[in-house]
Amino acid sequence: MTRGRGRGRTIWVCQQCGFESPGYYGRCPSCDTWGSMVETFLPGKPSGSQRASSGAAARPRPLTEVSSAAETRHQIAIGELNRVLGGGLVPGSLVLLGGDPGIGKSTLLLQAADALTTSAGSVLYVAAEESAEQVKLRADRIGVSGHGLFILPETSLDAALEAAEELRPAVLVVDSIQTVYVEALESSPGSISQVRECTSRLMQYAKRARVPVFIVGHVTKEGVIAGPRVVEHMVDAVLYLEGERFQQYRILRAVKNRFGSTDEVGVFEMVEAGLREILNPSEAFLGERARNTPGSAVVVTLEGTRPILIEVQALTSPAGYSMPRRTVTGFDVNRLQMLLAVLGKRAGVRLGDHDVFVNITGGLRVAEPAIDLGVAVAIVSSARDVPVDAETVLIGEVGLSGELRSVSGLERRLQEAARLGFRRAVVPQRRGNGSVSVPSIELVWTRTIAEAVERSLSAPMSARTPAGEPAPE
Numbered sequence: 001m002t003r004g005r006g007r008g009r010t011i012w013v014c015q016q017c018g019f020e021s022p023g024y025y026g027r028c029p030s031c032d033t034w035g036s037m038v039e040t041f042l043p044g045k046p047s048g049s050q051r052a053s054s055g056a057a058a059r060p061r062p063l064t065e066v067s068s069a070a071e072t073r074h075q076i077a078i079g080e081l082n083r084v085l086g087g088g089l090v091p092g093s094l095v096l097l098g099g100d101p102g103i104g105k106s107t108l109l110l111q112a113a114d115a116l117t118t119s120a121g122s123v124l125y126v127a128a129e130e131s132a133e134q135v136k137l138r139a140d141r142i143g144v145s146g147h148g149l150f151i152l153p154e155t156s157l158d159a160a161l162e163a164a165e166e167l168r169p170a171v172l173v174v175d176s177i178q179t180v181y182v183e184a185l186e187s188s189p190g191s192i193s194q195v196r197e198c199t200s201r202l203m204q205y206a207k208r209a210r211v212p213v214f215i216v217g218h219v220t221k222e223g224v225i226a227g228p229r230v231v232e233h234m235v236d237a238v239l240y241l242e243g244e245r246f247q248q249y250r251i252l253r254a255v256k257n258r259f260g261s262t263d264e265v266g267v268f269e270m271v272e273a274g275l276r277e278i279l280n281p282s283e284a285f286l287g288e289r290a291r292n293t294p295g296s297a298v299v300v301t302l303e304g305t306r307p308i309l310i311e312v313q314a315l316t317s318p319a320g321y322s323m324p325r326r327t328v329t330g331f332d333v334n335r336l337q338m339l340l341a342v343l344g345k346r347a348g349v350r351l352g353d354h355d356v357f358v359n360i361t362g363g364l365r366v367a368e369p370a371i372d373l374g375v376a377v378a379i380v381s382s383a384r385d386v387p388v389d390a391e392t393v394l395i396g397e398v399g400l401s402g403e404l405r406s407v408s409g410l411e412r413r414l415q416e417a418a419r420l421g422f423r424r425a426v427v428p429q430r431r432g433n434g435s436v437s438v439p440s441i442e443l444v445w446t447r448t449i450a451e452a453v454e455r456s457l458s459a460p461m462s463a464r465t466p467a468g469e470p471a472p473e
Helices: 048-054 079-085 105-119 132-142 157-167 192-209 230-234 281-285 333-346 369-384 410-419 449-458
Strands: 009-014 037-042 094-099 123-127 149-152 171-175 213-217 237-242 249-257 265-271 274-277 296-303 306-318 326-329 354-360 392-394 424-428 442-446
Touching: 037 192, 079 237, 079 249, 079 265, 094 105, 094 192, 094 230, 105 123, 105 132, 105 149, 105 171, 105 213, 105 274, 123 132, 123 157, 132 149, 149 157, 157 171, 157 192, 171 192, 192 213, 192 230, 265 281, 281 306, 296 369, 296 410, 306 369, 306 410, 326 333, 333 354, 333 369, 333 449, 354 369, 369 392, 369 424, 369 449, 392 449, 410 424, 424 449, 442 449
Parallel strands: 094 213, 094 237, 123 149, 123 171, 171 213, 296 392, 326 354, 392 424, 424 442
Antiparallel strands: 009 037, 237 249, 249 265, 265 274, 296 306, 306 354
16 A cells, blocks of 8 residues: 555565565465464655755764763663663663563653653653543552653554654653554554554654653563564663562563663562662562571572572472472472482482472562572472571572582672671582682582582581681682
8 A cells, every 4th residue: 555755655574484465365375374464564765855854874984983982871760770771761762661461560660750850851651551640640649740741642653753753852651562553554553563663663763862762562471572573672671570460579670781781680569659669679588588497498699780688488298199290480490390300319309209389489580590509408498397597598500410500799699698697608619619708607518419408407517617718629
């Protein structure tokens, strides 16, 4: 369908073989794939006036002539969000925020928009899913003043960008990308072609106007951003807000960030007044820990530059059916299967006829291998009904041959444990560990998972190494 000179046209393209057609086919005539034809907008050639208004075309230049001056970032009065973004919001960046329904995405962005009105300037909030009155009710509930914050209840992206050109805000928020649409495409909002075209136009606006843009994205039942994966490649940063809807803690994690590290996480607590920053996550995650309970162990995970102490809970019970269950929350089930196999083969703890449940408290999802030892010890503690010492932390990766492998940032982890009052740590024994010195913690150096399990549960005095004393070679 032709849209006129300079406006482009729409065609249908097969996502499997690239076949193009002016009309829709249920099955691609080229590769016989059903449902693969996607409506695509092809921009037309710009007219002379449009070329003049767009400025001169970019020309190649030597890399040595490109300025490397650091970009001035907009500081948000939400420290945890600043941390995940890499130190602030970069002008001209396009940030995609995803998460489960009701997890707090709109709440977080409304709080961030209100904070940015002080540090950056006016903010335009395009509410494509709610009316202005609904946004106002949420703002009153979470204490958002609204000075410098403009609300636009609009689903047409063309109209929203026109309003942004007229208002010239310092920051643009679009909630959400699946509910806005481009009038040039005939497909419904949320379709693959609409989501891709809307993201492309927002990216062009952000780069041209040097305005940071936040967009909210719905997620599928698998927990990934709905729509084509090309959207995640187009944006500058992809953030996920994680957590259980019925738990109070929320974890903000970056899976892509062109302006900073993807290892940092932000921790929030959902309260009546919105999302509140947790400045000391370790104390929050261990606040409800029951001491001297079988099946409970404390581990130290390193999220970016921040060590966080969390509690690992495990429960074992005789299987009621022929196929024992392996259930995890916040941990990889395949990693659990591997740890159970290592415990059975290398430590003599066979749980093939037992159900095993593992839970990372607080709603945190941890993929770091450094918590392997804590998970394994918690499982054995539950199986033997023997508690782990309440003042002991466990750090180490478990290998397939039953050996314990060293982890990065060991001294930093131990310092965080000492700050919270822990007095003993079971750690892997490796060359170079002798340089680790945390005076207030007794270090128990272990080589294998079997040795670590026995020392963690029995803790004989002869197994301890005085603080700061080099590990035996």
